Amino acid sequence: MYNLRIIPRISHYLRRVEAATGMPINFQFMPEGDIAPGMQTAFGYDSSSIFIMLPQGTTRIGRRWEHSVYHEATHGLLLFNQGYHTFERREALTSEETKLAMILGSIVDDIVVNKIVSEEGVQPFGYYYLQTVKQENMALKNGRDPYAAHLKIGPDFGAKFKICRYILAWSFLEHFRLVYLNRRLLRRYLRLFSESFPDQIPETEKSVDLISSHNIFSPQGHGVVIREISRLWGISGKVAMVVYS
Numbered sequence: 604m605y606n607l608r609i610i611p612r613i614s615h616y617l618r619r620v621e622a623a624t625g626m627p628i629n630f631q632f633m634p635e636g637d638i639a640p641g642m643q644t645a646f647g648y649d650s651s652s653i654f655i656m657l658p659q660g661t662t663r664i665g666r667r668w669e670h671s672v673y674h675e676a677t678h679g680l681l682l683f684n685q686g687y688h689t690f691e692r693r694e695a696l697t698s699e700e701t702k703l704a705m706i707l708g709s710i711v712d713d714i715v716v717n718k719i720v721s722e723e724g725v726q727p728f729g730y731y732y733l734q735t736v737k738q739e740n741m742a743l744k745n746g747r748d749p750y751a752a753h754l755k756i757g758p759d760f761g762a763k764f765k766i767c768r769y770i771l772a773w774s775f776l777e778h779f780r781l782v783y784l785n786r787r788l789l790r791r792y793l794r795l796f797s798e799s800f801p802d803q804i805p806e807t808e809k810s811v812d813l814i815s816s817h818n819i820f821s822p823q824g825h826g827v828v829i830r831e832i833s834r835l836w837g838i839s840g841k842v843a844m845v846v847y848s
């Protein structure tokens with residue numbers, strides 16, 4: 604069906620997720636720019652399938668893709684097998700609110716997903732993640748905002764995207780065993796972030812405290828946290844929480 608070669612280890616995991624969820628996994632090939640900046644892949648679903656979005660022109664899913672493809676498939680596992688909540692729109696959203704709802708829907712899920720992926724023996728972050736953090740550190744150290752492009756989508760999205768980047772780095776330090784050099788890199792990132800965006804810190808800390816004070820690795824604790832964060836972000840009235848499994 605696709606002109607796409609997938610290494611056996613990855614296709615085996617995809618078949619396991621299909622068996623557990625009862626949903627076929629399909630690939631969607633996206634034009635350049637349609638997958639968020641800094642991401643290799645994205646997750647989507649409809650009533651009858653799980654989608655893994657790949658950049659147009661992808662012909663081979665090898666080791667470089669391992670984390671990203673496991674990661675997106677595992678989003679499907681949380682929703683369609685493990686009883687985790689997600690959001691659906693309750694009313695028409697602006698394009699900025701749609702993107703906000705998308706990152707809100709993945710900010711906490713990604714920590715749970717990365718944990719499951721690492722328990723499968725795959726590294727907990729994407730192939731380019733540490734390299735991206737190094738570039739972010741360099742920009743912050745030189746007084747540049749590495750997220751300036753995201754502000755073009757809208758001021759709220761720009762602010763929340765930063766928070767997501769902080770939470771992701773924090774989550775690797777909090778919940779994963781990392782080698783010393785990677786820990787040092789991420790600690791440096793959190794420090795540079797705090798020095799560069801002091802206005803952002805109170806809101807970021809509120810989200811981090813919420814995540815720390817509940818068991819996000821259970822559907823119930825995860826549900827409480829994403830409900831509270833949707834309130835903090837001011838879109839709780841516009842989206843509804845739903846469970847599919």
Ligand SMILES: [Zn+2]
Pocket residue numbers: 646674678709712713716
């Ligand atoms: Zn994700």
